[in-house]
Amino acid sequence: MTTSADRPALRADAERNRERILATARRMFAEHGLDVPMEDVARQASVGVATLYRRFPTREDLIAAVFEAKMTAHADAVTTALTDPDSWHGFCRYLEHVCAMQAEDRGFANALTMTFPTARALEAERDRAYHGLVELISRAKVAGKLRRDFVPEDVVMLLMANAGVIAATDQAAPCTWKRLLAYLIQAFAAPATPPVTVPLPDPPAPTAMYRALLRLRGPRTGTAR
Amino acid sequence: MTTSADRPALRADAERNRERILATARRMFAEHGLDVPMEDVARQASVGVATLYRRFPTREDLIAAVFEAKMTAHADAVTTALTDPDSWHGFCRYLEHVCAMQAEDRGFANALTMTFPTARALEAERDRAYHGLVELISRAKVAGKLRRDFVPEDVVMLLMANAGVIAATDQAAPCTWKRLLAYLIQAFAAPATPPVTVPLPDPPAPTAMYRALLRLRGPRTGTAR
DNA sequence: AAACATGTGGAGGATGTATTCCGCTTAGAT
DNA sequence: ATCTAAGCGGAATACATCCTCCACATGTTT
DSSP states (O other), X not given: OOSSOOOOOOOHHHHHHHHHHXXXXXXXXXXXXXXXXHHHHHHHTTSOHHHHHHHOSSHXXXXXXXXXXXXXXXHXXXXXXXXXXXXXXXXXXXXXXXXXXXXXXXXXXXXXXXXXXXXXXXXXXXXXXXXXXXXXXXXXXXXXXXOTTOOHHHHHHHHHHHHHHHHXXXXXXXXXXXXXXXXXXXXXXXXXXXXXXXXXXXXXXXXXXXXXXXXXXXXXXXXXX | OOSSOOOOOOOHHHHHHHHHHHHHHHHHHHHXXXXXXXXXXXXXXXXXXXXXHHHOSSHHHHHHXXXXXXXXXHHHHHHHHHHOSSHHHHHHHHHHHHHHHHHHOHHHHHHHTSOOTTOHHHHXXXXXXXXXXXXXXXXXXXXXXXXXXXXXXXXXXXXXXXXXXXXXXXXXXXTHHHHHHHHHXXXXXXXXXXXXXXXXXXXXXXXXXXXXXXXXXXXXXXXXX
């Protein structure tokens, strides 16, 4: 495994600029979502727009480069979950991990539920995560803890749902996603005897939720046209 | 109850135009979300932009006027649910109803989880729905069917989650939301003896979900800045 | 049918964003 | 120290969208 991809080898100063652009974009995507103006990224990184475009001809190139590491971390989380002797526990931990990653990074929340067919490295990590997830799900079913009719796409569905909750609440009621996840994990579990109701994280205060409803309309994040 | 609000009374042709604008906006919001350009609405309605702005000075005014009827229908759904002798059944039916409304109308999906403080009539309907919902929840708890730690804000959370799933899947896997809802309803239920696992709607096919991930980036829908 | 308040449409200015062009600068090789 | 390919920044261009203005049209009333 090589640390840096086999791209043409830049002059030292250019490489520094490239790194600074990536670091800046990482921060701005996390905070403001995938739609930050290219110009803002360039300004914050103290480079001209041309430099940004020279290195990353399209926004997707930039997104892919920025999230490659996070996508690897995500796939690693699946791998780690597979080492848990209790596969159900590992599965739940993985879900918490990935949902938390979404909550921490608005951009990643959306990038996770999109695909960038030309970003080879990134899509390779997505595949790795997917295949690990299939195995993890299979084991949790065999262990009798995960309901039999669960499918891997249910995880994708969860990530989409979580992205929706986070997009609406991250300013006013930022922990709401934990409650959604707790509900869904309970629903994913195979029926237990005796029946259990898992404890839930505290709900958002009604006033906090009202403030979430008040959220301004503005540059939006990651949705189909 | 008056059919038309007490607005100044327009000339006949102007009233016709107004209705045509509303019908057009209703269709376009449903199809493309709340961000359709005002100019497109005007063109489709065969009026000039000035006419559109004259009648609806801000986009929110247009949104509010378009969704007032749907918001009433939504509040009515709560009222209807309250007449169900089985409060839990009524509650579940209500959730299905409102989620289906979201699935049918991208604009409404987002309008539901926003608030427009200046749109008196619309917010009044929202309040009516909220108060009815509080009562419905209370009854379902008393009946022992709804878990005790459920709060009304959980419904809002569900609507936000559902909006996220719909935004991501409505082109490629448009029934995914039914599965999310089934999972959540199961999680909302009070623990039963013997334990049950409710049957789920069919999951989206993996290929459909992949197509959902492929969704284009473009004008987005209803999220915080 | 005349008068006029009401209503109309499209041009156009203001903004925000994407993307390219090009003359200047500089790292790094010799 | 010199040279040059690589890199640079910001102005310029292109476009989408918002929103206003105003000369012209039309329904309504008398």
